[in-house]
Amino acid sequence: MDDAYGTLLSSLAIPNDKRIVLLVMDGLGDCDNAGKGTALQIARKPNLDALAARSALGLLVPVAVGVTPGSGPGHLGLFGYDPIVFQVGRGVLSALGIEFALDRRDVAARLNFCTIDSAGKVTDRRAGRIPDEENRRVLAKIRAALKPPDGVEVFFETEAEHRAVLVLRGDGLDDRIGETDPQQTGVPPLEANRPPYNTSQTAHQVADLIRQVKTILAGEPKANMILARGFAKYPDWPTFAERWKVTPAAVAGYPMYRGVARLLGMPVVSRPTTAADVCAEAAKALRDHTFVFAHFKYTDKTGEDGDLAGKVKRIEEMDAAIPALLAAKPDVLIVTGDHSTPPTLKAHSWHPVPVLMAAPHLRGGDGKPFDEISCRSGQIGTILSKELMPLALAHAGKLEKFGA
Incomplete structure (x- = not known):
């Protein structure tokens, strides 16, 4: 698929010393939680509201109207890579996030x-969010008993909590493999080699591996099965620095988001998880980089847990932390999310995501608090996420004029 828009914008990009920060509060967007209001509306956030009053506001559509994005497409859009054109399974992102040395x-x-x-139906898709040490113990048990396919190496690696990475290495493998996560409880996992994936030899190999894992883990009280998704091979894409003529850095605590950064050649300079540390480390990274991606996970995690009060609390933590980032005086500061995660849905959703951009050359500030309702009438309007990066570059003087 053609990347005409991205190619055009990349051809206009020029380097300068202006500094841009993209602060992603994962899963930030919300719906009205059965009349209670969105988490942003409920939260007490004087610093973010004051920033919003002097900033441009708007809404982002991560992929297309009505499309619920995964975290990979959500972030790729924010980075100015059309997620419809640049598609990669989550497996590659997770593997890169834990610094697994993938090859082609x-x-x-x-x-x-x-x-x-006992009937083989999923009762908890996250196995009670087992701790990392339990994850490592169970993976060691799998490694000790598993019989790989002939000519194929199989790697199981811990990511975090209930999450892990599976890598198959061998000649002639493909990624035409069905995801086995049914995305709901009360039903059995899906088969990796179901139609139309039954024409792939690799899919049959994966299905056999999963059957072995089920047998190996049969006696485990929580982590007694695996769900696999995002099968992918390593793509060959232009790096973020090449595309946008900046010196980028990533500040991200969770492996998945470090993986998205590394996929685009963006060095990970720090791994904070708390709001305070994310903002402090982003401020430090600005000293040596002209673009900083800073990621905060817990607004998404609480949304997926159906914890509205927890999501509100995490927003308030970021509000208390953001003055440290403001003190570093980025030339352009964007605060947004990669997608919406309403607690009432306990999952990602299709709702447009609120965005705030503090930058020079605005048409004045929008003078409103930072929430989904205020953002509906902001000067940015409702745009695709892939259009956000060019807008930030333009306000930072990093795009040349197009045409004579």
Whole structure:
């Protein structure tokens, strides 16, 4: 598929010393939670509201209207890569996030440990969010008993909590493999080699591996099965620095988001997880980089757990932390999310995501608090996420004029 828009914008990009920060509060967007209001509306956030009052506001559509994005497409759009054109499975992102040395023969997948009942139906898609040490113990048990396919190396690696990475390495492997996560409880996992994936030899190999894992883990009280998704091979894409003529850095605590950064050649300079540390480390990174991607996970995690009060609390933590980032005086500061995660849905959703951009050359500030309702009438309007990066570059003087 043609990347005409991205190619045009990349051809206009020029380097300068202006500094841009993209602060991603993962899963920030919300709906009205059965009349209670969105988490942004409920939260007490004087610093973010004051920033919004002097900034440009708007809404982002991560992929297309009505499309619920995964975290990979959500972030690629924010980075100015059309997620419809640049598609990659989550397995590659997770593998890169844990610094697994992928090569071009590999196929990678993201795994969730899950809990199944005696009938083989999923009762908990995250196995109670087992701790990392339990994850490592269970993977060691799998490695000790698993019999790989002939000519194929199989790697199981811990990511975090209930998440792990599966990598198959061998000649002639493909990524035409069905995801096994049914995305709901009360049903059995899907088959990796179901139609139309039954024409792939690799899919049959994966299905056999999963059957072995089910047997190996049969006695485990929580993590007694795996769910696999995002099967992918390593793509060959232009780097972020090449595309936008900046010196980028990533500040991200969770492996998945470090993986998205590394996929685009963006060095990870720090791994904070708390709001305070994310802002402090982003401020430090600005000293040596002209673009900083800073990621905060917990607004998404609380949304997926259906915890509205927890999501509000995490927003308030970021509000208390953001003055440290403002003190570093970025020339352009964007605060947004990669997608919406309403607590009432306990999942990603299709809702447009609020965005705030503090930058020079605005048409004045929008003078409103930072929430989904205020952002509907902001000067940015409702745009595709892939259009946000060019807008930030333009305000930072990093795009040349197009045409004579």
